[in-house]
Amino acid sequence: xxxxxxxxxxxxxxxxxxxxxxxxxxxxxxxxxxxxxxxxxxxxxxxxxxxxxxxxxxxxxxxxxxxxxxxxxxxxxxxxxxxxxxxxxxxxxxxxxxxxxxxxxxxxxxxxxxxxxxxxxxxxxxxxxxxxxxxxxxxxxxxxxxxxxxxxxxxxxxxxxxxxxxxxxxxxxxxxxxxxxxxxxxxxxxxxxxxxxxxxxxxxxxxxxxxxxxxxxxxxxxxxxxxxxxxxxxxxxxxxxxxxxxxxxxxxxxxxxxxxxxxxxxxxxxxxxxxxxxxxxxxxxxxxxxxxxxxxxxxxxxxxxxxxxxxxxx
Amino acid sequence: xxxxxxxxxxxxxxxxxxxxxxxxxxxxxxxxxxxxxxxxxxxxxxxxxxxxxxxxxxxxxxxxxxxxxxxxxxxxxxxxxxxxxxxxxxxxxxxxxxxxxxxxxxxxxxxxxxxxxxxxxxxxxxxxxxxxxxxxxxxxxxxxxxxxxxxxxxxxxxxxxxxxxxxxxxxxxxxxxxxxxxxxxxxxxxxxxxxxxxxxxxxxxxxxxxxxxxxxxxxxxxxxxxxxxxxxxxxxxxxxxxxxxxxxxxxxxxxxxxxxxxxxxxxxxxxxxxxxxxxxxxxxxxxxxxxxxxxxxxxxxxxxxxxxxxxxxxxxxxxxxxxxxxxxxxxxxxxxxxxxxxxxxxxxxxxxxxxxxxxxxxxxxxx
Numbered sequence: 001x002x003x004x005x006x007x008x009x010x011x012x013x014x015x016x017x018x019x020x021x022x023x024x025x026x027x028x029x030x031x032x033x034x035x036x037x038x039x040x041x042x043x044x045x046x047x048x049x050x051x052x053x054x055x056x057x058x059x060x061x062x063x064x065x066x067x068x069x070x071x072x073x074x075x076x077x078x079x080x081x082x083x084x085x086x087x088x089x090x091x092x093x094x095x096x097x098x099x100x101x102x103x104x105x106x107x108x109x110x111x112x113x114x115x116x117x118x119x120x121x122x123x124x125x126x127x128x129x130x131x132x133x134x135x136x137x138x139x140x141x142x143x144x145x146x147x148x149x150x151x152x153x154x155x156x157x158x159x160x161x162x163x164x165x166x167x168x169x170x171x172x173x174x175x176x177x178x179x180x181x182x183x184x185x186x187x188x189x190x191x192x193x194x195x196x197x198x199x200x201x202x203x204x205x206x207x208x209x210x211x212x213x214x215x216x217x218x219x220x221x222x223x224x225x226x227x228x229x230x231x232x233x234x235x236x237x238x239x240x241x242x243x244x245x246x247x248x249x250x251x252x253x254x255x256x257x258x259x260x261x262x263x264x265x266x267x268x269x270x271x272x273x274x275x276x277x278x279x280x281x282x283x284x285x286x287x288x289x290x291x292x293x294x295x296x297x298x299x300x301x302x303x304x305x306x307x308x309x310x311x312x313x314x
Numbered sequence: 315x316x317x318x319x320x321x322x323x324x325x326x327x328x329x330x331x332x333x334x335x336x337x338x339x340x341x342x343x344x345x346x347x348x349x350x351x352x353x354x355x356x357x358x359x360x361x362x363x364x365x366x367x368x369x370x371x372x373x374x375x376x377x378x379x380x381x382x383x384x385x386x387x388x389x390x391x392x393x394x395x396x397x398x399x400x401x402x403x404x405x406x407x408x409x410x411x412x413x414x415x416x417x418x419x420x421x422x423x424x425x426x427x428x429x430x431x432x433x434x435x436x437x438x439x440x441x442x443x444x445x446x447x448x449x450x451x452x453x454x455x456x457x458x459x460x461x462x463x464x465x466x467x468x469x470x471x472x473x474x475x476x477x478x479x480x481x482x483x484x485x486x487x488x489x490x491x492x493x494x495x496x497x498x499x500x501x502x503x504x505x506x507x508x509x510x511x512x513x514x515x516x517x518x519x520x521x522x523x524x525x526x527x528x529x530x531x532x533x534x535x536x537x538x539x540x541x542x543x544x545x546x547x548x549x550x551x552x553x554x555x556x557x558x559x560x561x562x563x564x565x566x567x568x569x570x571x572x573x574x575x576x577x578x579x580x581x582x583x584x585x586x587x588x589x590x591x592x593x594x595x596x597x598x599x600x601x602x603x604x605x606x607x608x609x610x611x612x613x614x615x616x617x618x619x620x621x622x623x624x625x626x627x628x629x630x631x632x633x634x635x636x637x638x639x640x641x642x643x644x645x646x647x648x649x650x651x652x653x654x655x656x657x658x659x660x661x662x663x664x665x666x667x668x669x670x671x672x673x674x675x676x677x678x679x680x681x
Contacts, residue, residue, distance in 0.1 A: 206399035209366050214413035214464075215387035224412070228403040 056285035063279035076286035080274070083283075088262035089270040090294070092177055096184065096266055097245040097298075103185040104241060105234055108192030113222060115193075116200045127197065134190035138250040145183045146172065146255045176256045176264035183251050188244075192237045199233035200226070235306035242302060246295055267291050315377050316342050316467035316500040318363070323372035325355075325362055332358050334524040335372070340468075340502065340517075345494050348504045349511040350521035351547070356504045357472055359521070363502065364393050364470050376467060387413075392461035393470040396477060398453045400445040400460075407441040410460050424463075431462040434496065451482045455489075462497070471503040475510065487513060508548050512536070520544050542670035545596045551627055553664070554602070554638035556595045560587045568665065568673070570595055574632035578610035578660050582673055593673065596664035599627060599641035606655045613655050614638065616648035630654060 057076050059069050080086060115127065133141065149155050150171040158168035171179045203226060211221050249268045252258055258265035258273060265273070271291060275284030318340040325333040333355045340346050348356040361367045363374060365386035374382045381389045400409050407428055414424045432438045435455040445453055454474060461469055471490075475483045491514055494501055505511055511518050512532045520527040520535065520543070527547075528540040539545035545553050558572040567581040570593055580595075587593065614630040617637075628640045628648060640656060648654055665673040 204397065204399060206395045206397050207401060209386075210393070210395060210399040210460075211401070211412070212366070213364060213386045213391070213393050214460075215416045216412075220416060224404075225401065228401075231403075 061282035093266040104192040112196040142254040319375040321373040347515035355524040392466035398457040576610040601659040601662035602640040
């Protein structure tokens, strides 16, 4: 013992900073017993609605024909999958999620990089204003967009179009999905900015200085240092936004009601449509289960893609 | 060639002067250490040379070329940071090649340079690792490697060892010394640790409050400090100071009457003192002796002692309350409060006038 502490190692090159993590095998013990109440509660919370949905999805359950609740097997699934709204619903959901993610991440990175780089009076106010749309209820913001901005007669855009002598566009009628994408992006961009702005501040200044000495200009620093540094917060933004964007409903309900036709119907709206407009609870339940499956597929893909990024430590 | 000249350099932040006019001449292949207490402006001076801060006024020249307003990357300098500042998502190899890749250097040439630097720094097995998989010392070496591959005229080190543990620091200090010999490079090194300054430097620049206090070789500064600040800053334990008065001034020296209660004749040449001027006498711990033989004998009271095995540092208090430290070989330990008598080696005393400036030339260097 004495010799090992006396001899100073000459920095062994094979040594690694990270220690091997040895996990104990899980055993059933008091800890298991102690967490069981909360686990049981959570299971109950999840299992009861899920099993009810499963039950509803295999029976005939239409609010217009009460009492005729006989077992129909997978018929509800068949009808939902072959419904005229199903394919547009899936496609619209994917377009909505994909484009809002793209817009909020790209613009979010650029805006927060700009905020970090620029030093001007009133930066604090600008930050608050950039983040504030996030705190407005979806219904309210959708109504504001519908009546004050998109409205073909009284909207701001109509006024601009008229000022240039052009025919005002009926945004929600002619480009329903794109209009909704813009509304939802406006709501979720602040979230991306909030996360990315905070992350930006934690970038080590000495790394930037080292890069400057290495001959990197602002663009090279952004590309080689800032973006890799933001990989993890971007992953967080994508994960969280995906969860919420899959279930966008209020914006569609208040603006286009899924129309014209199915042009702006997403999966969540389609299920609502089945349950509460066509009163077919059975089919809506089947749709709900399909939505659960799709959400899980998306979750698995995301975790595969981004999970490594989240758990990897710098 | 790498001659760096700094002319009347000044820097202020928001009206606060940090660097108050610095003139400095660094010659090719010199190992120059900036040392000083925290807040003395040593890091700022280095950053000004690196181009990371803008100069308020003054001029920096490298080999006759004015680089005051040249961008950091084009100054032919490389810097090693205190926190290493490695790019966390790049491998060691990529970290080292980053500057060359940006400059669009030839791939094979880059690979060759990295291999050479890795060999010098014993980094070869680590080239494909990420910085987080490395220990502190290895990260430090990668940071140095990143500087080496650029083949700069001057290497800048900003407190590079302060994040390492004591044992590793000693080892890296030796490696830096060796590296300086191998590369035959000009290096500027900032530290607050006077041991690093004394052991590494060809030339030490002692800074205080944004000004240079003294420039010289480590031994020059140690044996011949220009003023009270340098005298008190260099050396562990610190030099002891005794207040007194010049009682008689001659061509061959000066007699000092200490307030602590003794008289001694110091062989300092060329003094500008007049009899009766207040002076401060400085004496290092190793030049205080126990015993009563000598021409200046002080009676002191023992304070605490620190025993290191080979030596004992006895802290003592003179009759008029001045603190001294005495270095004694072996493990002699006086009782706390015990009365001791000690003598000063007149040849090794330093004399400072009322402005804190060293008086005359101490004769021991010439001897």
